[in-house]
Amino acid sequence: MEILQLIQSNLLTPIILFFLFGIIAARIKSDLKIPEAISEFLPIYLLAAIGLHGGIEMRNTGFENMLIPMFVAIGLSLLFTLNHYQILRRLGKFNIFDSYALASTYGAVGAVTFSVGLSFLKNQGVTSEGYLAAILAILEPVAFIMAIFLTNMAVSKQIRVKKQSFTNDDVSDIDVGLRETKTKLSQVLHESLTGKAIVILLGSIVIGYMIGESGFSSISIVFDQMFTGAIVIFMIEMGIIAGQRLGDIKKVGVFLIAFAVIMPTFNGIIGVLVATGMGLSLGGAVMFGLLLASASFIAAPAVLRHAIPQANPSLYITSALGITFPYNIIVLLPIMFAISTLVHGEGSIDLFNYITK
Amino acid sequence: MEILQLIQSNLLTPIILFFLFGIIAARIKSDLKIPEAISEFLPIYLLAAIGLHGGIEMRNTGFENMLIPMFVAIGLSLLFTLNHYQILRRLGKFNIFDSYALASTYGAVGAVTFSVGLSFLKNQGVTSEGYLAAILAILEPVAFIMAIFLTNMAVSKQIRVKKQSFTNDDVSDIDVGLRETKTKLSQVLHESLTGKAIVILLGSIVIGYMIGESGFSSISIVFDQMFTGAIVIFMIEMGIIAGQRLGDIKKVGVFLIAFAVIMPTFNGIIGVLVATGMGLSLGGAVMFGLLLASASFIAAPAVLRHAIPQANPSLYITSALGITFPYNIIVLLPIMFAISTLVHGEGSIDLFNYITK
Amino acid sequence: MEILQLIQSNLLTPIILFFLFGIIAARIKSDLKIPEAISEFLPIYLLAAIGLHGGIEMRNTGFENMLIPMFVAIGLSLLFTLNHYQILRRLGKFNIFDSYALASTYGAVGAVTFSVGLSFLKNQGVTSEGYLAAILAILEPVAFIMAIFLTNMAVSKQIRVKKQSFTNDDVSDIDVGLRETKTKLSQVLHESLTGKAIVILLGSIVIGYMIGESGFSSISIVFDQMFTGAIVIFMIEMGIIAGQRLGDIKKVGVFLIAFAVIMPTFNGIIGVLVATGMGLSLGGAVMFGLLLASASFIAAPAVLRHAIPQANPSLYITSALGITFPYNIIVLLPIMFAISTLVHGEGSIDLFNYITK
Amino acid sequence: MKLYNVKLLTITCEILAQKNIIEILKKHEITGYTTYEVEGNGARGLRGHGLQTEKNVKVEVIIREGKLSDVIEEISRTLFADFALVLYVSDISVVRTEKF
Amino acid sequence: MKLYNVKLLTITCEILAQKNIIEILKKHEITGYTTYEVEGNGARGLRGHGLQTEKNVKVEVIIREGKLSDVIEEISRTLFADFALVLYVSDISVVRTEKF
């Protein structure tokens, strides 16, 4: 009951409404679109704002207590990725490439989802630990790197098997193949770590940490007060792109649709509970859950298309952007907030405030 | 006398000055220009801001009393379009295509003009009815659809006449022609209704209505406080484009130049008086007049180039953007404000405040 | 000692940190970049903001006392350009084209540097004379025009010498050459004066002067409060571009590296002293020094590539953007501030305030 | 590598005619094409400055010789009179002829 | 003006394959090329709308006939299966043949 009210109240925020609006605009085939330069710039801006905010918080509160949550997040992310793989490969009968690509898409994190989460909390008047921005940055490449490593292991194995059964003519080819695999992995590692999202996020965290509140004041109008307005504009474009993909949802199949809803719910709720166990605040636990629940749809294609080119990109993009993202920000976020409120033992009071507000 | 002072005071606002600046920059052949992505984004932003504002107002004041003004506006717009056609075809001796294209350009509305009008009123400390944004959205396609319908009727008639005078060889061709006409009309209807301007405007009105003041507060810095600054930037580009067209004004001929000044004045003043008669506020009557006075120059080419490709686009773009738009925002807006002040019986006081301010 | 502290404190501002961040992002070969439309728009925005601000100040304080500083600035700029040329040609052994190109790059001014300077002063709570924006505009083309004139004179002389030593076959060619030289000069003059930087800057000064504080209030959020945030975004891109050029620094040679550091220091300190002598305020003297210290890297390639195409653009761009710009905003700006504080006789108190702050 | 001869049809036109071109291609069962925005100058003056709707676009179509003539004919007939438009054909060779 | 015959290789592909193409060119010691972003339609559907990573790019390479075949062969072998990609060759003439 209260959760439904939370969801309904969340639905009526500009962020969600403009996202739904974008979907509708795409469905009625409107020519509305946010110019490319703007929609390319907005994620950079959002990540800079998130990073600065996180860095300033970390300066205020220290980052000693960040280590445990960080390693737990990495551990969970790897565990979840493996779990996704098993489910997709065994139950979903996806081929090895699609399985690894999808597994890591859902093991990775979504920076846009994170932004929406921060705005949601702001709206609720709840804060979260600043170091979560750093965990966002660190978590970004983890799932990809593991999935790519495992995919390449599997491919090498296949090649080695082939090698034994065929004549020696191809040996050099296979050696080349193995060498290429290694190169690929180190390339992906480098590309991931120097990818614009991680770079701007980590950079802004460090800068935020160095300048603190006082240094931030001169730019707070741009990097703080305009934050929600900027997300709103970005959500129009996200809605349009998600709307364009709605038609492809049939193609991804019932199994993946179910996966795209159930898996984040599972991951997210575990995240909230574990975070609460580690002593994170109400809001921090929600954001921690959101990190684990979210799927990557901006970084994923860029990384996976190079690393696992054999995987079908429309599978992982459509499910992450067309299903999981809307589900996460509309339904799962309020659910996780309710759960976090509950387990933080402030349920009655907070929820009451929230609803009467 | 007071009107001259109003015009002069209006001239000294940043919006008008930066518009004039843009014209000068274009005339001296400066390479100054606002990057395309920005000037493509700004109308979307402005319409979203107008829509949100209108929607919130409608939530506060209800929209029952919107129906009569809306139908009156539609009626006047159709009437004016027919009137324009007669004047252009009979007196101006324009061909049928140019006549209909021009008639509907001036029967349609200009969203940029509307934005400038809102800023003008804000500057005067005067408000207007929120539902006028909805009327802007509804009025957008009306004049085009009628003009296109009439053009196609006329063309079909011509074809039918030809059909009777020639041999039967072309019958199938003519049938195809008639069928194409119908397709075209339904296409134009669809394109108009899903055009980005209408979609973002209607969407934002609905969202504004749903979120209300409280939901708006988190994005008001972007969608309210930055509004005038954003118009200023857009006006630089509008000035540049208008300035580039100044050279073409000779080509449009004296008749069209006179038309581009007299017609909006006539339409606008009637609009102010009718709106006052329907009980709209001082500011609302000005905006109502502006809706009728304004000519479309962003939507017009996109719609008319497909619907009446035979018409010469430089006629309707040059007159609407190069003559009517500057005239409207610099001269006619203060005139309509003065008239509205007068007929709202607050003339002396308000004008006095205005001038001494 | 105090200067080191000033530099350190300046280093920890968002503007400098994001610039350094951009350099690092480029060095680790990140794909981070600010979309072109944004980085093309930001200088226009910054110049408009600077101009409006300057114009409003000039309205408040009058511009009678602007004439002397302006002519002194022009004189110094011409003198410095000649001085640069001698040093580069005689000591540096650069060819005539590179010498003139470099001489004028350093004789000209940098609008981005000026923006950073204004932000620096704002941060220190110090103001500067509004008319310095006008001097920025006027100074922009001066050094280029002289350098181009002198280059063309030199080339014509060379051609004339050739003409005498060769047969008459080439005479018409040489005449054409001379005529082309004249055309070129008048073209460059026109291009410089109608160049977007000067046009938007002068236009905004005039508009700021006309609207004053009261007219500015409606757009002050965009053109004043967002200023530092906008610079920060622009500095990311400047850092990236500077970072990409770091590799080329070896190619410019030790002589030019030294020139790119020593020359601005010399010019800037003379500027501060002269300005103080003319009675400019503490902040005004810093900005005056910065005008003379700064090198042009946005206007320079556009002007010089046409006017002195034989010069190697990577010399003047790399040294101006890759060496002088960072040096100016990180090191020289605090130095000039300290010197200006000293010579304005408020040294102890102000510095004390500054450091304890 | 064996290469096969086909044709490349290039259409440079005002952007508002792009939809018409694509429709004509579709009518002739051609679904492969590449487009990009350009600026230009021609009989209808400088294009690509000012309003968004006054840009040009290039449409490039790799096409078998068989269909070429009909497509050109229809574009000429329906669009030459009203739109700023230029088209040309070049000889090219491709690897996978079955794609076109 | 004497003109020399060389080849122009044009590759239209999804933008995420651009890096692979450039690497192949580098491997064959070709460092001259021109690229630009385009939109398009083909076997893998409409491209160029939506996410940044779903755009197309054209890569154009002026190349001597000698190297052409090897480059095409490697692109075909390594990229045709996994990426949206179309390539074609045309005959062109240049002034400064030593540049290519």
Add this chain to the structure above:
Amino acid sequence: MKLYNVKLLTITCEILAQKNIIEILKKHEITGYTTYEVEGNGARGLRGHGLQTEKNVKVEVIIREGKLSDVIEEISRTLFADFALVLYVSDISVVRTEKF
């Protein structure tokens, strides 16, 4: 549809040379051309990243064979030395030969 043979001259150069190219075209009474911004790599290194002025542009001119040689000659003479620039000529066929 009858097609007529003409030439297509394509110039890829640094954007600051565009004005020079257009002026040369004008001098030879050619007012039709198409331009668009591109990135590229060549003897003068990677172009198209960083400052606005360091981009490349392509200029395409449909031109009768008669004028071709003079235009190429003037571009070569005045711009080859100082600007990053590549040009090539291809054979194309057009419908309306009177336009060029």
